[in-house]
Amino acid sequence: MSPSEQVDRKQLRRELRARRRALGAGERRLAERRFARNLRRELGPRRARHVAVYHAADGELSPLPGLAQRRFQGTRLYLPVLDPVYRGRLRFHLWRREKRLRANRFGIGEPRCAERARADWALDVLLIPLVGFDDRGHRLGMGGGFYDRTLANFARRPRRPRLVGVAFECQRLSRVPEAPWDQPLDLIITDSRN
Ligand SMILES: Nc1nc2c(c(=O)[nH]1)N(C=O)[C@@H](CNc1ccc(C(=O)N[C@@H](CCC(=O)O)C(=O)O)cc1)CN2
Ligand SMILES: Nc1ncnc2c1ncn2[C@@H]1O[C@H](COP(=O)(O)OP(=O)(O)OP(=O)(O)O)[C@@H](O)[C@H]1O
Numbered sequence: 001m002s003p004s005e006q007v008d009r010k011q012l013r014r015e016l017r018a019r020r021r022a023l024g025a026g027e028r029r030l031a032e033r034r035f036a037r038n039l040r041r042e043l044g045p046r047r048a049r050h051v052a053v054y055h056a057a058d059g060e061l062s063p064l065p066g067l068a069q070r071r072f073q074g075t076r077l078y079l080p081v082l083d084p085v086y087r088g089r090l091r092f093h094l095w096r097r098e099k100r101l102r103a104n105r106f107g108i109g110e111p112r113c114a115e116r117a118r119a120d121w122a123l124d125v126l127l128i129p130l131v132g133f134d135d136r137g138h139r140l141g142m143g144g145g146f147y148d149r150t151l152a153n154f155a156r157r158p159r160r161p162r163l164v165g166v167a168f169e170c171q172r173l174s175r176v177p178e179a180p181w182d183q184p185l186d187l188i189i190t191d192s193r194n
Contacts, residue, residue, distance in 0.1 A: 005177040013143055016132045016171050021059035023168065028061075031168055031191035036066035038189050043162075048124040052078040052092045052161070055101065055109040058142075060129045061168050061191065078118055080146070081110045090146050093117045120150055123161040128185065130167035137184035138176040139165055151183035162186050 023031070051072070056062035067077060078092040082104050093111040101109030120126070128147050132140035141147050154160040165188040172190070 008177050009140060012173070013131050013140060016140070017058060019170050020168055023059060032062055032065045034191040034193060035061055035063065035166070035189060036069060038192060039066040040069060040071055042187060042189050043125070048072070048075055050076050050078065050118055050123045051125045051127065052080065052123050053095070053127050054129045055079055057108045061166055063127050063166055078123065079111055081113065084113070088145060088149055090150050091117050092120055092123060121154060121157045121160050126161040126163055128163065128165050130165045130171060130188070132171050132173050132176055133165055133167055133188050134173050134176045137188060138178050138182055139185060140176050148181055152181060155183070164189055
């Protein structure tokens with residue numbers, strides 16, 4: 001990746017984050033409904049017992065209405081937690097809805113570390129919040145490299161979750177300038193209307 005592409009990434013990230021934050025409440029509700037339908041359709045009938053989600057922040061599309069559907073009734077949900085030991089890495093802890101979350105250093109809610117964790121490779125589906133994406137499955141995230149490091153691990157594993165990016169259609173780009181460490185996603189699910 002050339003230095004100018006690095007600048008592009010930063011600039012793109014800023015613009016796309018502003019774009020998703022600018023969506024109004026009505027647009028968001030509609031987008032979440034469409035996402036719910038697309039999620040059901042795209043995941044197909046295969047059972048997903050252990051699904052990592054995220055606690056929507058910074059204008060992100062909330063995946064929760066999608067996961068409240070009947071199809072996900074026995075599904076356990078996990079949230080990313082900034083690893084207190086391995087800096088820059090994520091752990092996935094069980095999200096029990098009756099328990100209060102705790103804000104991490106970015107102000108995003110996390111389960112307490114006492115909640116059960118599941119090894120990332122043993123999840124069935126990993127929902128990844130995207131800042132930008134393109135048709136080839138390349139993604140732009142918040143820039144901390146947290147998901148990058150998680151994804152890099154899967155290359156050496158026989159078992160891994162389905163890697164599913166989540167974004168609004170307005171975050172689609174013709175091409176994400178790719179970084180050498182980028183791992184393409186299996187699937188990107190948006191609020192597309194059909
Ligand atoms: N909902 C949600 N949870 C998530 C992520 C995410 O993208 N969405 N993450 C995905 O990685 C991890 C957190 N990563 C983050 C990386 C950067 C910033 C951020 O706001 N950066 C500031 C400057 C940060 C600072 O140094 O204080 C910024 O860009 O303005 C936030 C979260 C784990 N949890
Ligand atoms: N496998 C890895 N191991 C160590 N560091 C990594 C790895 N992958 C990426 N990084 C570092 O993480 C930083 C952020 O990467 P990048 O710009 O690709 O973020 P991003 O596309 O926004 O993704 P993310 O959602 O993971 O933050 C980079 O500076 C990079 O050096």
